[in-house]
Amino acid sequence: MTRLGVVGAGVMGTGVAQNFAEHGHHVVLVDRSKEALVRAEEEVRRYERFGHLLGAGSAGGRDGMAERVAYATELEALSDVDFVVENITEDWDLKREVYPRLDGICRETTPFAANTSAIPITRIASATERPELVLGIHFMNPVPMKHTVEVIRGWHTAQSTVDTALALLGEVGKEGVLVDDAPGFVSNRVLMLTINEAVFLVQDRVAPAEDVDRIFRSCFGHPMGPLATADLIGLDTILQSIEVLHDSFNDSKYRPCPLLKQMVAAGLHGRKSGKGFYDYS
Incomplete structure (x- = not known):
């Protein structure tokens, strides 16, 4: 994994982009709001400069991390990413619109991870033609400072998808706790x-x-x-x-x-x- 797609440039999406860029991954951060992307870029650059004050990561990892994040307003920018993390608001109607579009844009082998607080992963996977490649990754806020995440297996999620997600999380210093799908999972x-x-x-x-x-x-x-x-x-x-x-x-x-x-x-x-x-x- 070298190229990650992140959908949604709010607090969580920006934190995910920071965390992966800090560990050497290239990230494409997509949001339909240009203002949100401007705020996200400012936050990424601020984290690169001052993250050590939060006790997060390592200065060496942050060097040049801002240059590893690209910003786009269209989902088409994700056509060649290796893994997608979706972070849009907790609204099923909005998510139901996004996933079929991702399905048609991304490579057929690209896994989708929903960073959702409560919406069942099986429901999200039903909006795609690749349910075996859909799972949940519930990051905690602030993302760079929280080292444990919930990984949620949907009804159709393949073990290989879970293994890929856990390996990717390990590369950025996070431990994934695997749980089965239910509204709210464990934490929420x-x-x-x-x-x-x-x-x-x-x-x-x-x-x-x-x-x-x-x-x-x-x-x-x-x-x-x-x-x-x-x-x-x-x-x-x-x-x-x-x-x-x-x-x-x-x-x-x-x-x-x-x-x-x-x-x-x-x-x-x-x-x-x-x-x-x-x-x-």
Whole structure:
């Protein structure tokens, strides 16, 4: 593997591009928004200069990494990549549009990895003519600093596809934990419930966000509380993920908190918007 395609230049897609470029891979980062690509390029160059301050990677690996990332607004730029990681928003309608296009553009042997929080991999694979080459790779944020990822096997995913993905992850210093396909997988089936219930605590005036997070940090040793984690991930992504779980399981325990829905509607999406449960302005 020397040439990786990354679809989506948001926080996660940019992090994936950084991580692979840092370890010598050439990356084509695609997003239909030119503004998103400009922000992504700025972040890649900032990481090349200052990544050592975060304790991430090695200075030697970052040397020249920005030159290993190319940027494009059309999926056709991925026609000759060896592996694709898709990172677009948690919206099945959008993903359902992208995968058939990738199927027609990429080589028949190119695996597709969905970096999704909750959407089942088998459903994603059904939108392609290569379901045996589709799997999930759930990267954690920030990507360059998180060394463990979920690897999700869909109904049709071939063992050779899993082996290829695990080998590729190993090349960039990551350990993949293989799980079977189910909405939310392991991490987000638990995490989204935790965050959603924490939002209910704020809505019901049991405790302010600061104290909810303080209890999780101080009592359980969590580096971040659930509401600070929600701000980091993005409250819009949290809402989309919990809605996928609610629709998939038809279980009321996954009902989205009204306060979460109201904050998303108000544009309070967390760090990326400057304000969520905390103010980042």
